[in-house]
Amino acid sequence: MCAEADRQTGRSWTDVAEAAFRRNGQRMTQPRKAVMGVLAVASQPLKAEEIRRRAGLAETDLVTVYRNLEALREHNLLQGIVLEDGVQLFEAVRPDRHFHHIVCRRCHRAEPLEICTGHELEERAAALGFTNVSHVIEVFGLCRKCHAGRDSGQWGGAS
Amino acid sequence: MCAEADRQTGRSWTDVAEAAFRRNGQRMTQPRKAVMGVLAVASQPLKAEEIRRRAGLAETDLVTVYRNLEALREHNLLQGIVLEDGVQLFEAVRPDRHFHHIVCRRCHRAEPLEICTGHELEERAAALGFTNVSHVIEVFGLCRKCHAGRDSGQWGGAS
DNA sequence: TTTCCTGCAAAATGTTTGCAAGGCA
DNA sequence: TGCCTTGCAAACATTTTGCAGGAAA
Numbered sequence: 001m002c003a004e005a006d007r008q009t010g011r012s013w014t015d016v017a018e019a020a021f022r023r024n025g026q027r028m029t030q031p032r033k034a035v036m037g038v039l040a041v042a043s044q045p046l047k048a049e050e051i052r053r054r055a056g057l058a059e060t061d062l063v064t065v066y067r068n069l070e071a072l073r074e075h076n077l078l079q080g081i082v083l084e085d086g087v088q089l090f091e092a093v094r095p096d097r098h099f100h101h102i103v104c105r106r107c108h109r110a111e112p113l114e115i116c117t118g119h120e121l122e123e124r125a126a127a128l129g130f131t132n133v134s135h136v137i138e139v140f141g142l143c144r145k146c147h148a149g150r151d152s153g154q155w156g157g158a159s
Numbered sequence: 160m161c162a163e164a165d166r167q168t169g170r171s172w173t174d175v176a177e178a179a180f181r182r183n184g185q186r187m188t189q190p191r192k193a194v195m196g197v198l199a200v201a202s203q204p205l206k207a208e209e210i211r212r213r214a215g216l217a218e219t220d221l222v223t224v225y226r227n228l229e230a231l232r233e234h235n236l237l238q239g240i241v242l243e244d245g246v247q248l249f250e251a252v253r254p255d256r257h258f259h260h261i262v263c264r265r266c267h268r269a270e271p272l273e274i275c276t277g278h279e280l281e282e283r284a285a286a287l288g289f290t291n292v293s294h295v296i297e298v299f300g301l302c303r304k305c306h307a308g309r310d311s312g313q314w315g316g317a318s
Numbered sequence: 319t320t321t322c323c324t325g326c327a328a329a330a331t332g333t334t335t336g337c338a339a340g341g342c343a
Numbered sequence: 344t345g346c347c348t349t350g351c352a353a354a355c356a357t358t359t360t361g362c363a364g365g366a367a368a
Contacts, residue, residue, distance in 0.1 A: 027342050027347055048332080061350050066333065068348095084295065086245035086357080087332075102284040102292070113283050117276035121298045124272050125261040130300030133261070136243065137296045139280045141289030186322060186367050207357080220325055225358065227323095245332075246357075 013077070013092050014040045020075040031060050035068045044110035045081055045089030045101065081138055083108070102139040106146040113139060172236070172251050173199045179234040190219050194227045203269040204240055204248030204260065240297055242267070261298040265305040272298060 011019075014036055018028060034055035038046070046054070052065045069090055072078035080088045084105060101110040118135035125133045170178075173195055177187060193214035197205070205213070211224045228249055231237035239247045243264060260269040277294035284292045 025343090025347080029342070029348060031349080062332090063334080063351085064349060070334095080243075082241045082243060082245055084239075084241060086241055086247065088245065100280065102280075102287060102289055104289070105291075111287055113280055115279060115283065117279060118296075118298070120274060120276060121259065121261075121272055121296065124274065125298045125300050128261060128270055129303040130261055130263070130298075131306050132264075133298060133300035135296070135298045137277075137280065137294070139277070139284045139289075139292060139294045141284050141292035144288045147290050184322080184368090188323060188367070190324075221357090222326085222359080223324060229359095 012040065013094060017072060017075065017077045020077065021071070024075075026071065031055070031057055031064050032068050032071075034060075035065060036072070039072070039078065039090070039092045042091060045091040045103075047087060047089055047108070051090065081136065083138075084140055100137045100139065102141055104143040104146055105140045106142060109143055171199065172253060176231065176234065176236045179236065180230070183234075185230065190214070190216055190223050191227050191230075193219075194224060195231070198231070198237065198249065198251045201250060204250040204262075206246060206248055206267070210249065240295065242297075243299055259296045259298065261300055263302040263305055264299045265301060268302055 017036055021028060021032075034057055035051060038051050038054045042054075048062060048065050048069060051069070052058070052060060052062060055065075057065065069078060073080070077093055078090055079093045080090050081101065081103075082088055083103065089103075089108070089110075098116055099112050099114045100116060102113055103110045116137070118137055121135055122133045176195055180187060180191075193216055194210055197210050197213045201213075207221060207224050207228060210228070211217070211219060211221060214224075216224065228237060232239070236252055237249055238252045239249050240260065240262075241247055242262065248262075248267070248269070257275055258271050258273045259275060261272055262269045275296070277296055280294055281292045
Protein backbone atom coordinates (compact mmCIF):
# COMPACT_ATOMS: atom_id res chain seq x y z
CA MET A 1 0.00 0.00 0.00
CA CYS A 2 0.98 3.60 -0.16
CA ALA A 3 3.20 3.46 2.86
CA GLU A 4 5.25 0.78 1.13
CA ALA A 5 6.40 3.38 -1.33
CA ASP A 6 8.53 4.88 1.36
CA ARG A 7 10.84 1.92 1.53
CA GLN A 8 11.19 1.70 -2.23
CA THR A 9 11.57 5.31 -3.20
CA GLY A 10 13.11 6.81 -0.15
CA ARG A 11 10.45 9.50 0.00
CA SER A 12 9.66 10.98 3.35
CA TRP A 13 6.46 10.14 5.19
CA THR A 14 5.24 13.65 4.44
CA ASP A 15 5.81 13.22 0.73
CA VAL A 16 4.04 9.89 0.72
CA ALA A 17 1.11 11.34 2.60
CA GLU A 18 0.86 14.36 0.37
CA ALA A 19 0.90 12.14 -2.70
CA ALA A 20 -1.85 9.98 -1.22
CA PHE A 21 -4.01 13.02 -0.66
CA ARG A 22 -3.46 14.45 -4.12
CA ARG A 23 -4.09 11.10 -5.75
CA ASN A 24 -7.50 11.17 -4.10
CA GLY A 25 -8.32 14.69 -5.14
CA GLN A 26 -7.86 15.88 -1.58
CA ARG A 27 -6.25 19.21 -0.86
CA MET A 28 -3.24 20.36 1.04
CA THR A 29 -4.57 23.01 3.34
CA GLN A 30 -2.65 24.87 5.94
CA PRO A 31 -4.03 22.96 8.96
CA ARG A 32 -3.46 19.66 7.19
CA LYS A 33 0.14 20.53 6.39
CA ALA A 34 0.74 21.62 9.95
CA VAL A 35 -0.68 18.41 11.41
CA MET A 36 1.39 16.33 9.03
CA GLY A 37 4.46 18.32 9.89
CA VAL A 38 4.05 17.52 13.56
CA LEU A 39 3.47 13.83 12.97
CA ALA A 40 6.39 13.60 10.59
CA VAL A 41 8.89 14.68 13.22
CA ALA A 42 7.25 13.42 16.40
CA SER A 43 9.38 10.97 18.31
CA GLN A 44 6.43 9.57 20.20
CA PRO A 45 2.65 9.14 19.98
CA LEU A 46 0.72 12.31 20.73
CA LYS A 47 -2.76 13.30 21.84
CA ALA A 48 -4.92 15.21 19.37
CA GLU A 49 -4.74 18.27 21.57
CA GLU A 50 -0.95 18.06 21.74
CA ILE A 51 -0.75 17.74 17.99
CA ARG A 52 -2.75 20.93 17.61
CA ARG A 53 -0.50 22.70 20.08
CA ARG A 54 2.71 21.63 18.38
CA ALA A 55 1.28 22.49 14.99
CA GLY A 56 0.76 26.06 16.12
CA LEU A 57 -2.94 25.70 15.39
CA ALA A 58 -4.25 27.32 18.54
CA GLU A 59 -6.78 29.18 16.42
CA THR A 60 -7.85 26.04 14.63
CA ASP A 61 -10.75 23.94 15.84
CA LEU A 62 -9.85 20.57 17.32
CA VAL A 63 -12.49 19.13 15.02
CA THR A 64 -10.27 19.98 12.10
CA VAL A 65 -7.38 18.17 13.71
CA TYR A 66 -9.50 15.09 14.25
CA ARG A 67 -10.75 15.17 10.69
CA ASN A 68 -7.24 15.33 9.36
CA LEU A 69 -6.12 12.53 11.63
CA GLU A 70 -9.01 10.45 10.40
CA ALA A 71 -8.10 11.24 6.80
CA LEU A 72 -4.54 10.11 7.42
CA ARG A 73 -5.76 6.95 9.09
CA GLU A 74 -7.88 6.13 6.07
CA HIS A 75 -4.73 6.22 3.99
CA ASN A 76 -3.06 3.88 6.48
CA LEU A 77 -0.57 6.59 7.29
CA LEU A 78 -1.54 6.96 10.90
CA GLN A 79 -2.04 4.59 13.78
CA GLY A 80 -3.30 5.09 17.27
CA ILE A 81 -2.77 3.56 20.67
CA VAL A 82 -5.14 3.73 23.58
CA LEU A 83 -3.90 4.35 27.09
CA GLU A 84 -5.17 2.60 30.17
CA ASP A 85 -7.60 5.45 30.76
CA GLY A 86 -8.98 5.42 27.23
CA VAL A 87 -7.07 8.38 25.84
CA GLN A 88 -5.88 8.00 22.26
CA LEU A 89 -2.42 8.84 21.04
CA PHE A 90 -1.53 9.11 17.37
CA GLU A 91 1.66 8.47 15.45
CA ALA A 92 2.79 8.23 11.87
CA VAL A 93 2.92 4.77 10.34
CA ARG A 94 6.22 3.90 8.76
CA PRO A 95 6.49 0.62 6.89
CA ASP A 96 9.98 -0.13 8.05
CA ARG A 97 9.16 0.14 11.70
CA HIS A 98 6.93 -1.97 13.83
CA PHE A 99 7.35 -1.86 17.53
CA HIS A 100 5.56 -0.97 20.70
CA HIS A 101 6.05 1.58 23.40
CA ILE A 102 6.62 1.95 27.04
CA VAL A 103 4.47 4.88 28.01
CA CYS A 104 4.76 6.78 31.25
CA ARG A 105 1.33 6.71 32.78
CA ARG A 106 1.88 10.06 34.36
CA CYS A 107 3.56 12.29 31.79
CA HIS A 108 2.66 10.25 28.70
CA ARG A 109 6.20 10.28 27.45
CA ALA A 110 6.88 7.21 25.36
CA GLU A 111 9.94 5.25 24.40
CA PRO A 112 10.07 2.57 21.75
CA LEU A 113 10.51 -1.07 22.70
CA GLU A 114 12.08 -2.54 19.66
CA ILE A 115 10.63 -5.97 19.97
CA CYS A 116 7.27 -7.29 19.01
CA THR A 117 5.84 -10.49 20.37
CA GLY A 118 2.46 -10.14 18.79
CA HIS A 119 2.72 -12.67 16.01
CA GLU A 120 2.37 -15.65 18.33
CA LEU A 121 -0.82 -14.20 19.70
CA GLU A 122 -2.15 -13.44 16.28
CA GLU A 123 -1.46 -16.95 15.10
CA ARG A 124 -3.32 -18.27 18.06
CA ALA A 125 -6.22 -15.96 17.35
CA ALA A 126 -6.34 -17.02 13.73
CA ALA A 127 -6.45 -20.63 14.86
CA LEU A 128 -9.54 -19.75 16.88
CA GLY A 129 -11.29 -18.60 13.71
CA PHE A 130 -10.71 -14.88 13.99
CA THR A 131 -9.96 -12.82 10.89
CA ASN A 132 -8.63 -9.31 10.32
CA VAL A 133 -6.50 -9.82 13.35
CA SER A 134 -4.38 -7.06 14.80
CA HIS A 135 -2.85 -6.56 18.18
CA VAL A 136 -2.26 -3.89 20.73
CA ILE A 137 0.71 -4.23 22.98
CA GLU A 138 1.60 -1.39 25.23
CA VAL A 139 3.65 -1.32 28.36
CA PHE A 140 2.95 1.26 31.03
CA GLY A 141 5.09 2.41 33.86
CA LEU A 142 6.49 5.43 35.59
CA CYS A 143 9.51 7.03 34.02
CA ARG A 144 12.41 8.04 36.22
CA LYS A 145 11.27 11.65 36.35
CA CYS A 146 7.76 10.75 37.44
CA HIS A 147 8.72 8.02 39.86
CA ALA A 148 8.71 10.29 42.90
CA GLY A 149 5.81 9.94 45.31
CA ARG A 150 3.07 7.90 43.79
CA ASP A 151 1.22 4.79 44.96
CA SER A 152 1.35 1.61 42.99
CA GLY A 153 -1.92 2.22 41.24
CA GLN A 154 -4.88 0.09 40.54
CA TRP A 155 -3.45 -1.44 37.41
CA GLY A 156 -0.10 -2.30 38.81
CA GLY A 157 1.23 -5.71 39.52
CA ALA A 158 -0.88 -7.96 37.35
CA SER A 159 1.71 -8.74 34.75
CA MET B 160 -16.54 -24.28 39.72
CA CYS B 161 -13.04 -25.25 40.71
CA ALA B 162 -11.44 -22.61 38.53
CA GLU B 163 -13.13 -19.97 40.61
CA ALA B 164 -11.60 -21.10 43.84
CA ASP B 165 -8.67 -19.27 45.31
CA ARG B 166 -5.72 -21.56 45.00
CA GLN B 167 -4.64 -21.43 48.60
CA THR B 168 -7.82 -21.20 50.60
CA GLY B 169 -10.34 -22.70 48.25
CA ARG B 170 -12.52 -19.65 48.67
CA SER B 171 -14.41 -18.41 45.65
CA TRP B 172 -13.70 -15.02 44.13
CA THR B 173 -16.96 -13.82 45.59
CA ASP B 174 -15.98 -14.91 49.08
CA VAL B 175 -12.59 -13.27 48.78
CA ALA B 176 -14.18 -10.07 47.57
CA GLU B 177 -16.80 -10.05 50.29
CA ALA B 178 -14.13 -10.59 52.91
CA ALA B 179 -12.10 -7.72 51.50
CA PHE B 180 -15.08 -5.41 51.74
CA ARG B 181 -15.99 -6.41 55.27
CA ARG B 182 -12.40 -6.12 56.40
CA ASN B 183 -12.56 -2.49 55.27
CA GLY B 184 -15.85 -1.74 56.95
CA GLN B 185 -17.60 -1.68 53.61
CA ARG B 186 -21.08 -3.07 53.20
CA MET B 187 -22.64 -5.74 51.10
CA THR B 188 -25.53 -4.03 49.45
CA GLN B 189 -27.87 -5.51 46.93
CA PRO B 190 -26.37 -3.74 43.89
CA ARG B 191 -22.87 -4.67 45.02
CA LYS B 192 -23.80 -8.31 45.44
CA ALA B 193 -25.46 -8.35 42.05
CA VAL B 194 -22.45 -6.82 40.31
CA MET B 195 -20.13 -9.27 42.02
CA GLY B 196 -22.38 -12.14 41.07
CA VAL B 197 -22.12 -11.21 37.41
CA LEU B 198 -18.36 -10.81 37.48
CA ALA B 199 -17.91 -14.07 39.36
CA VAL B 200 -19.50 -16.13 36.62
CA ALA B 201 -18.66 -14.05 33.55
CA SER B 202 -16.63 -15.94 30.99
CA GLN B 203 -15.37 -12.76 29.36
CA PRO B 204 -14.76 -9.08 30.06
CA LEU B 205 -17.91 -6.97 30.08
CA LYS B 206 -18.89 -3.34 29.63
CA ALA B 207 -20.31 -1.51 32.62
CA GLU B 208 -23.69 -1.30 30.93
CA GLU B 209 -23.67 -5.03 30.19
CA ILE B 210 -22.79 -5.78 33.80
CA ARG B 211 -25.78 -3.78 34.94
CA ARG B 212 -28.01 -5.60 32.47
CA ARG B 213 -26.84 -9.05 33.52
CA ALA B 214 -27.11 -8.11 37.17
CA GLY B 215 -30.79 -7.34 36.71
CA LEU B 216 -30.14 -3.80 37.89
CA ALA B 217 -32.17 -2.00 35.25
CA GLU B 218 -33.54 0.25 37.98
CA THR B 219 -30.10 0.95 39.36
CA ASP B 220 -28.10 3.94 38.27
CA LEU B 221 -25.04 3.19 36.15
CA VAL B 222 -23.13 5.43 38.53
CA THR B 223 -23.62 2.83 41.21
CA VAL B 224 -22.24 0.14 38.96
CA TYR B 225 -19.18 2.25 38.24
CA ARG B 226 -18.64 2.96 41.90
CA ASN B 227 -18.79 -0.71 42.74
CA LEU B 228 -16.43 -1.56 39.93
CA GLU B 229 -14.04 1.06 41.22
CA ALA B 230 -14.31 -0.35 44.73
CA LEU B 231 -13.45 -3.81 43.45
CA ARG B 232 -10.55 -2.45 41.50
CA GLU B 233 -9.16 -0.79 44.61
CA HIS B 234 -9.07 -4.19 46.23
CA ASN B 235 -7.22 -5.55 43.20
CA LEU B 236 -10.13 -7.85 42.51
CA LEU B 237 -11.01 -6.35 39.17
CA GLN B 238 -9.08 -5.49 36.06
CA GLY B 239 -10.06 -3.71 32.91
CA ILE B 240 -9.09 -3.74 29.29
CA VAL B 241 -9.57 -0.88 26.88
CA LEU B 242 -10.86 -1.50 23.38
CA GLU B 243 -9.51 0.21 20.31
CA ASP B 244 -12.23 2.83 20.62
CA GLY B 245 -11.53 3.58 24.27
CA VAL B 246 -14.40 1.61 25.80
CA GLN B 247 -13.54 -0.29 28.96
CA LEU B 248 -14.38 -3.89 29.70
CA PHE B 249 -14.13 -5.34 33.19
CA GLU B 250 -13.36 -8.78 34.52
CA ALA B 251 -12.63 -10.45 37.82
CA VAL B 252 -8.98 -10.87 38.76
CA ARG B 253 -8.04 -14.37 39.80
CA PRO B 254 -4.58 -14.93 41.21
CA ASP B 255 -4.02 -18.18 39.38
CA ARG B 256 -4.79 -16.87 35.94
CA HIS B 257 -2.99 -14.38 33.78
CA PHE B 258 -3.70 -14.25 30.11
CA HIS B 259 -4.95 -11.98 27.40
CA HIS B 260 -7.89 -11.98 25.08
CA ILE B 261 -8.82 -11.98 21.51
CA VAL B 262 -11.77 -9.62 21.33
CA CYS B 263 -14.15 -9.39 18.42
CA ARG B 264 -14.17 -5.78 17.38
CA ARG B 265 -17.75 -6.00 16.30
CA CYS B 266 -19.65 -8.02 18.92
CA HIS B 267 -17.09 -7.64 21.75
CA ARG B 268 -17.10 -11.32 22.46
CA ALA B 269 -13.76 -12.36 23.94
CA GLU B 270 -11.85 -15.58 24.11
CA PRO B 271 -8.82 -16.17 26.27
CA LEU B 272 -5.40 -16.55 24.71
CA GLU B 273 -3.58 -18.60 27.23
CA ILE B 274 -0.17 -17.27 26.55
CA CYS B 275 1.47 -14.15 27.77
CA THR B 276 4.49 -12.63 26.14
CA GLY B 277 4.59 -9.52 28.23
CA HIS B 278 7.49 -10.33 30.53
CA GLU B 279 10.12 -9.69 27.87
CA LEU B 280 8.65 -6.30 27.24
CA GLU B 281 8.45 -5.49 30.91
CA GLU B 282 12.06 -6.47 31.42
CA ARG B 283 13.04 -4.19 28.62
CA ALA B 284 11.01 -1.38 30.10
CA ALA B 285 12.58 -1.86 33.50
CA ALA B 286 16.00 -1.67 31.87
CA LEU B 287 15.00 1.72 30.50
CA GLY B 288 14.42 2.97 34.01
CA PHE B 289 10.67 2.57 34.23
CA THR B 290 9.05 1.37 37.45
CA ASN B 291 5.60 0.07 38.35
CA VAL B 292 5.55 -1.57 34.98
CA SER B 293 2.50 -3.34 33.67
CA HIS B 294 1.41 -4.28 30.21
CA VAL B 295 -1.64 -4.37 28.06
CA ILE B 296 -1.80 -6.95 25.35
CA GLU B 297 -5.00 -7.37 23.48
CA VAL B 298 -5.67 -8.93 20.13
CA PHE B 299 -8.58 -7.73 18.05
CA GLY B 300 -10.24 -9.41 15.15
CA LEU B 301 -13.55 -10.48 13.73
CA CYS B 302 -15.03 -13.68 15.07
CA ARG B 303 -16.49 -16.16 12.65
CA LYS B 304 -20.03 -14.97 13.25
CA CYS B 305 -19.17 -11.36 12.57
CA HIS B 306 -16.88 -12.01 9.64
CA ALA B 307 -19.61 -11.58 7.04
CA GLY B 308 -19.58 -8.34 5.04
CA ARG B 309 -17.37 -5.85 6.71
CA ASP B 310 -14.43 -3.80 5.45
CA SER B 311 -11.04 -4.23 6.95
CA GLY B 312 -11.36 -1.22 9.20
CA GLN B 313 -9.09 1.64 9.98
CA TRP B 314 -7.04 -0.21 12.54
CA GLY B 315 -6.61 -3.39 10.61
CA GLY B 316 -3.46 -4.72 9.12
CA ALA B 317 -0.80 -2.90 11.08
CA SER B 318 0.41 -5.83 13.08
C1' DT C 319 -26.72 5.51 65.16
C1' DT C 320 -22.85 5.81 62.58
C1' DT C 321 -21.11 6.31 58.09
C1' DC C 322 -21.26 3.85 53.94
C1' DC C 323 -23.97 3.57 49.78
C1' DT C 324 -27.32 5.12 46.52
C1' DG C 325 -29.96 8.14 43.28
C1' DC C 326 -30.25 12.21 40.84
C1' DA C 327 -28.27 15.90 38.50
C1' DA C 328 -24.59 17.77 36.42
C1' DA C 329 -19.95 18.05 34.83
C1' DA C 330 -15.81 16.43 32.51
C1' DT C 331 -13.58 14.17 28.56
C1' DG C 332 -12.70 12.88 24.18
C1' DT C 333 -14.65 12.40 19.82
C1' DT C 334 -18.17 12.80 16.05
C1' DT C 335 -21.73 14.96 13.10
C1' DG C 336 -24.59 18.67 10.52
C1' DC C 337 -24.53 22.63 8.00
C1' DA C 338 -23.28 26.90 5.85
C1' DA C 339 -19.26 29.62 4.63
C1' DG C 340 -14.55 29.69 2.92
C1' DG C 341 -10.65 28.47 0.01
C1' DC C 342 -7.67 25.15 -2.81
C1' DA C 343 -6.98 23.27 -7.51
C1' DT D 344 -15.91 27.26 -10.91
C1' DG D 345 -16.42 22.91 -8.35
C1' DC D 346 -16.26 20.53 -4.22
C1' DC D 347 -13.05 19.67 -0.58
C1' DT D 348 -12.27 21.79 4.11
C1' DT D 349 -13.12 24.49 7.72
C1' DG D 350 -15.50 26.65 11.84
C1' DC D 351 -19.12 26.66 14.87
C1' DA D 352 -22.49 24.51 17.52
C1' DA D 353 -24.35 20.71 19.12
C1' DA D 354 -24.66 15.89 19.77
C1' DC D 355 -22.54 11.77 21.74
C1' DA D 356 -20.86 8.10 24.75
C1' DT D 357 -18.48 6.96 28.68
C1' DT D 358 -17.06 7.95 33.13
C1' DT D 359 -16.64 11.07 37.26
C1' DT D 360 -18.14 14.20 40.96
C1' DG D 361 -21.31 16.70 44.47
C1' DC D 362 -24.83 16.41 47.56
C1' DA D 363 -28.83 15.00 50.24
C1' DG D 364 -31.47 11.08 51.60
C1' DG D 365 -31.62 5.97 52.60
C1' DA D 366 -29.92 1.80 54.64
C1' DA D 367 -26.42 -1.76 56.25
C1' DA D 368 -23.99 -3.14 60.54
